[in-house]
Amino acid sequence: MSNVWTWIALGLIVLGGGLLTPALVMAQENPTETPTSEKTPGKEAVDGEGVALGRVDVEASAEDPDISARLLRILDATGWFNRPEVNVDSGVVFLQGSTSRDQYKQWATSLAQKTEGVTAVVNRVEVVPRPIWDFTPAFDQLRSLWRGAVQSIPLVIAGVLILVLSVVATRATTTLARVVLRRRMSNRLLSDVLARAIGIPVFLIGLYVVLHVAGLTRLALTVLGGTGVAGLVIGIAFRDIAENFLASLLISVQNPFRVGDLIKINDHLGIVEKVTVRGTLLMAFDGTYIQIPNATIYKNVILNLSANSRSRLDFTLALGYDVPINRAQEVAIEALRGHEAVVDEPAPMILAESLGSAAVGLRVYFWIDSTTYAPPKVLSSVIRRVKNAFVRQGIALADEEREIVFPDGVPVRMVSERHAEEVVHDGHGEKNEPVAESDEIATTGEGDLGSEQTQMRTQVEHSRQPEEGTNLLDS
16 A cells, blocks of 8 residues: 555656646746736737737827827826826827836837837836835746646646556556466566566556646656666666666576575575575574675575585595505495495495505595485594494504605614513503494484484574565565
């Protein structure tokens, strides 16, 4: 309902401004009413602009007293002249008196020249300036403005009725278009935008009719022509807002992610909570909310970690040169196959990827169902189980930073048995043997291997979302 009153108020402002402007212009152009000379049979009238039309006939043979009497009556009838005097001598008219405007003086000259029997005119009328505190022009302006306003009342009433009908027609058109479009497309934002785009021309046509009825055709064309310019100016002024809105429209149409997906934008990793017309709301794994403008998301690389339910994890191993690579691969594969979180297809792989000065680098690849299990927890569990399998099989892992190979050998000095026992008892000769740990799937430290997204949804239910607005991904 508020939208309806908004449209009506906008139309009334345009209509009222359009009707008032011509009245003001007319008041300035015609500050006072210019009376015309009276019409009498056999004599020409004077038009409203103060210009004598044709000649002023007096008699068939005009005498000087007749000319003087006729002109004097006309000057008195206008009310423009103070103590006018008209003297005629041999057809020469002498005008005297005073007036408030120079155009009245010129009009008297023109009147006398048009009179029959006049050969010349000497105008001695004095133009007296208005007093400083003369408010007559202001009152004339007010009277003209009031007259124009009263004459515009029928047009205003008709314009308001047409404007109300236009708003009702616009609202009906928008609603009908929205219903039809939502049947054909599932995206709510796109259907709303298209419905409004269909309804706006209906309102503009109604506004044009209102201005045309009010006699403001030029203003109507200006309003319609200025709509495109106004749209361009608004687009430049609110470029970032428009960019985010268009990006939200494209995101809602293309659906690069959904609510609950784990995505990474630049350095921001989190679970998608909602997408509004301004930005996308993520919840990071530490419980904080991340708001990213839609334009930034649309122009950058989107890493969707939930689009594929299966994710591949990997880690590296360093084997000594005394350990057969194929034996280490078999032991690691067997440890992976016995893990409940590791899927059989695609099958796990252990590949040799580097040769160091003291160790061979192996990389272990395996796949898990990321919608069921949490990748960091599963990775910890798998590494622990592979390490235990190596310990049970007597496979030692090398460390290039600590293990040094002497290709030419190292001279060894034999010590007595008694000296060797003393070294052992001192603690410097102890040999640290690797110890096999428990082979359980998950330890207390790892906790439940289940996906962390379930925990994040629980956090969302107990948190306050920092951004309001309709979630575009719910459509």
